[in-house]
Amino acid sequence: MEDNTENNIIQMPRIGDQAPEFTAKTTKGDITLSSFAKDKWIVMFSHPADFTPVCTTEMSGFALRKGEFEALNTELLGLSIDSIHAHLGWVNNVRNNTGVYFDFPIIADLDMKVSKLYGMLQPNESETAAVRAVFFIDPKKKVRLIMYYPLNVGRNMDEILRALEALQTSDKYSVAMPLDWKKGDKVIVPPPKTLKEMEERLADDTIERVDFYLAKKELVG
Missing domain, CATH: 3.40.30.10 (Glutaredoxin)
Structure with a gap:
């Protein structure tokens, strides 16, 4: 059976x-x-x-x-x-x-x-x-x-609170969090999905860019 x-x-x-x-x-x-x-x-x-x-x-x-x-x-x-x-x-x-x-x-x-x-x-x-x-x-x-x-x-407890705040921040700003992120740190902006978006990313001087797929920015507000 x-x-x-x-x-x-x-x-x-x-x-x-x-x-x-x-x-x-x-x-x-x-x-x-x-x-x-x-x-x-x-x-x-x-x-x-x-x-x-x-x-x-x-x-x-x-x-x-x-x-x-x-x-x-x-x-x-x-x-x-x-x-x-x-x-x-x-x-x-x-x-x-x-x-x-x-x-x-x-x-x-x-x-x-x-x-x-x-x-x-x-x-x-x-x-x-x-x-x-x-x-x-x-x-x-x-x-x-x-x-x-x-x-x-x-x-x-610090990690539980950090993870909670990361989830809420990600939802609010549509961003991702890098390793060890905590409130006040730079966040990761979503990678481009088209060639046009990639070119715009490469020309953007307002973000901290490692390469077109990895870029960070500070949150305002």
């Missing part, structure tokens, strides 16, 4: 896909993905378990820099395969011990529905704990960038 096991596996979302809709219980009440404001970006991130050291540092990092995400018109949404009661106890424990308050919704994904829907369970790493995934979801509810980390390596 043919093994259809693979046919029953839900395909994890990829860059450019519509983010899968879901309903979930969180520390801020029941939510759906579509209930987020239509003009907001969402950074959804999973952690393996409450009351664990690496996760505590990461969630504290998101909490401490929540204002920076808000300045980028972005909502935070956490997740782990723990109960609401565990989430609340952990949030309170961290606040009492460090003064850091996780003031954003954390999904209690005990049935693992959201974790499976987003490919946050990696069987060769763990079948019961979500890896450290980060999904960048734009206002049209499309997945724009995905990061995955194993259970034993914490994420880099």
